[in-house]
Amino acid sequence: MSTGPRIHVAADFSVGGDVVLPEGPARHVARVLRLGEGAPVRLFDGAGLEARAVLVEAGRKRVVARIEAVEAGRGESPLAVYLGQAISKGDRMDYAIQKAVELGVAAITPLYTEHGDVRLKGEREAKKHAHWQAVAASACEQCGRAVVPTVHPPRPLAEWLDERHEALRLVLHPGTARALEQVDPPADAALLIGPEGGLSSAEVEAATAAGFSPLSLGPRILRTETAPVVALSLLQHRFGDLR
Incomplete structure (x- = not known):
């Protein structure tokens, strides 16, 4: 997976699709990390999927990431x-x-x-x-x-x-x-x-x-x-x- 912040977004991931970041993560990405268009981010849906994405919009009120790849997440214990x-x-x-x-x-x-x-x-x-x-x-x-x-x-x-x-x-x-x-x-x-x-x-x-x-x-x-x-x-x- 690419570098960049890792963000939980409860959304459907599809390659080429756009995901609007929730208010909290959007504020962190745009105002704290000061990431702009083209910056890589990693998204996960909370149900087992990871996505590699890139920011296509990074304004003060709206941050949008475009999905480039989707894969199964890792890190779950067998127990x-x-x-x-x-x-x-x-x-x-x-x-x-x-x-x-x-x-x-x-x-x-x-x-x-x-x-x-x-x-x-x-x-x-x-x-x-x-x-x-x-x-x-x-x-x-x-x-x-x-x-x-x-x-x-x-x-x-x-x-x-x-x-x-x-x-x-x-x-x-x-x-x-x-x-x-x-x-x-x-x-x-x-x-x-x-x-x-x-x-x-x-x-x-x-x-x-x-x-x-x-x-x-x-x-x-x-x-x-x-x-x-x-x-x-x-x-x-x-x-x-x-x-």
């Missing part, structure tokens, strides 16, 4: 990991989502848990959900993935547990044995990360009843935004594309 991440405050959730995407997660569900101290409702929840999905798309621009993982709307932990069917299901729980050594390579996996205050004993029991095995990440207690980075790294090294 599909579905992350249930307890919602945390401020930038911590952004960090967890960003790094999970970089480490190849297939989808993320923000979870309301007993000890979690974040409760979102109505318009505030919708805005935060849209923000988290944008964080995932931005992470894909940086790390080279052509598929943007879905960030599902926040939901209670019990609902997420009821829908789990992955071959390998893991819940982070300090002080327990590691659960990866004797496991055959699974087709997919579910990973549950609790909040800063940890999952309650009832929530751990509910996860165990839903087929989850406890996973310890060593003698130190990790922050809720650090835990998915370490756990996903272990999973990708053991079963995915970091081997």
Whole structure:
């Protein structure tokens, strides 16, 4: 693929076709990077396609790229990991989502848990959900993935547990044995990360009843935004594309 900024555009790619860049990326390309007509860019549709393109219009109000070539994207892990991440405050959730995407997660569900101290409702929840999905798309621009993982709307932990069917299901729980050594390579996996205050004993029991095995990440207690980075790294090294 050509050099140039990598931009997520949810559009149909066809060779010779023109794509109008969304407002945010257009502003970045024209005003921050100061790229003009003829500059190369790379586009990805979020569903698996990459495109090599060139700018044919680069005004202050409108930026248009013309598609020169289309190909299948790269960077997807052979292991599909579905992350249930307890919602945390401020930038911590952004960090967890960003790094999970970089480490190849297939989808993320923000979870309301007993000890979690974040409760979102109505318009505030919708805005935060849209923000988290944008964080995932931005992470894909940086790390080279052509598929943007879905960030599902926040939901209670019990609902997420009821829908789990992955071959390998893991819940982070300090002080327990590691659960990866004797496991055959699974087709997919579910990973549950609790909040800063940890999952309650009832929530751990509910996860165990839903087929989850406890996973310890060593003698130190990790922050809720650090835990998915370490756990996903272990999973990708053991079963995915970091081997």
